[in-house]
Amino acid sequence: MTPFVYQSHPSRVLFGPGRLDSLADEIVRLGARRAFVVATPEQAPDADRIVRQIGDLACGAFCGARMHTPVDVTEAAMAALADADCLIAIGGGSTIGLAKAIALRTNLPQIAIPTTYAGSEATAIIGQTENGIKTTQTSPRVLPEVILYDVNLTMGLPVAISVVSGMNAIAHAVEGLYSEQANPIISLIAQEGIRALASALPRISAAPTDVPARSDAQYGAWLCGTTLGAVGMALHHKLCHALGGTFDLPHAQTHAVILPHALAYNAPYAADAVARIGTALGRPDAAMALYDLNRSLGAPTSLRELGMPHGGLDRVIELTFAKPYWNPAPLDKVRLRMLLERAWDGLPPAS
Numbered sequence: 001m002t003p004f005v006y007q008s009h010p011s012r013v014l015f016g017p018g019r020l021d022s023l024a025d026e027i028v029r030l031g032a033r034r035a036f037v038v039a040t041p042e043q044a045p046d047a048d049r050i051v052r053q054i055g056d057l058a059c060g061a062f063c064g065a066r067m068h069t070p071v072d073v074t075e076a077a078m079a080a081l082a083d084a085d086c087l088i089a090i091g092g093g094s095t096i097g098l099a100k101a102i103a104l105r106t107n108l109p110q111i112a113i114p115t116t117y118a119g120s121e122a123t124a125i126i127g128q129t130e131n132g133i134k135t136t137q138t139s140p141r142v143l144p145e146v147i148l149y150d151v152n153l154t155m156g157l158p159v160a161i162s163v164v165s166g167m168n169a170i171a172h173a174v175e176g177l178y179s180e181q182a183n184p185i186i187s188l189i190a191q192e193g194i195r196a197l198a199s200a201l202p203r204i205s206a207a208p209t210d211v212p213a214r215s216d217a218q219y220g221a222w223l224c225g226t227t228l229g230a231v232g233m234a235l236h237h238k239l240c241h242a243l244g245g246t247f248d249l250p251h252a253q254t255h256a257v258i259l260p261h262a263l264a265y266n267a268p269y270a271a272d273a274v275a276r277i278g279t280a281l282g283r284p285d286a287a288m289a290l291y292d293l294n295r296s297l298g299a300p301t302s303l304r305e306l307g308m309p310h311g312g313l314d315r316v317i318e319l320t321f322a323k324p325y326w327n328p329a330p331l332d333k334v335r336l337r338m339l340l341e342r343a344w345d346g347l348p349p350a351s
């Protein structure tokens with residue numbers, strides 16, 4: 001057995017249909033009495049429903065969460081916070097990011113109620129954007145104290161968002177398996193997360209209100225998010241960060257496009273990880289299996305269709321080399337260029 005370090009993140013997780021009913025008990029369990037609810041504008045009805053549900057335990061709501069956690073949005077939410085003593089985030093990674101940003105500044109405890117599969121609720125990581133620059137940091141302050149997974153809240157998540165959000169989660173687990181900090185516990189979690197999501201997404205695509213499929217996807221998202229929170233990421237996340245941050249490409253869709261190519265790039269240097277990903281996907285050719293999964297689910301497969309200018313590919317390579325993440329395969333400008341060209345065109349990953 002290779003020596004390793006494993007550190008768990010303490011959070012309480014409640015899972016199952018109807019779990020939202022436990023919300024008031026969980027607020028009281030935290031010792032709180034004045035909960036502040038955050039959501040995106042689109043999910044304002046969900047926030048209103050929560051405020052009504054918890055009655056006197058609610059002290060207000062802010063429904064202005066936006067992608068990439070802009071600092072001016074956080075400041076607007078802080079101005080509405082009053083004397084809140086806990087935060088409730090209902091939504092995807094954007095909303096959970098806003099609650100984390102408030103918790104970073106106030107140390108208020110958080111209850112995350114995820115409604116996508118991005119996995120942010122299981123990490124102590126926060127990315128914030130100011131003046132067009134996104135910076136990421138890790139702090140125990142931002143790890144939600146409680147996660148409440150209620151499958152009933154995911155029934156209306158559009159199939160297209162479900163699919164790319166699920167591929168975003170799979171990307172955390174793929175990179176976790178070949179991470180510099182990979183360890184046996186997280187590898188078990190990551191492999192199971194990929195298996196659960198890869199099995200659930202086609203069923204959701206075929207029948208969006210299939211409760212067991214939605215439930216399996218939430219379970220997979222939690223496992224993949226746990227992986228992201230526990231070990232460092234590599235080239236795939238670096239590329240997505242550069243593409244999303246500099247060219248404003250949509251987050252989850254960019255992950256879906258890049259993942260098969262990043263895995264193919266790293267595959268010769270990550271044989272164990274590839275074998276485990278292959279087992280989870282039911283096919284030994286793991287990178288191609290991810291590409292095929294994207295195609296069969298109608299997810300985007302090219303950077304071109306996401307609006308990436310071809311002339312920007314050089315800049316992505318520059319950014320990748322300027323502040324590189326640890327990666328199993330050495331960074332090579334020719335191979336990286338080939339990766340990006342294939343991803344831009346929507347070609348299958350290089351074998």
Ligand code: NAD
Pocket residue numbers: 040041042043066067068069091092093094095097115116117118119120121123124125126127153154155156157158161165168228251252
């Ligand atoms: P999102 O939170 O932006 O949600 C996408 C859209 O779907 C929003 O309009 C939202 O209101 C809507 N939506 C969410 N759930 C819904 C539901 N059940 N029904 C109908 N509509 C619903 O997207 P996301 O992919 O979950 O999150 C992306 C953000 O999360 C990015 O900013 C990314 O950087 C961040 N993220 C952070 C971490 C971390 O660990 N810090 C991890 C993953 C993602």
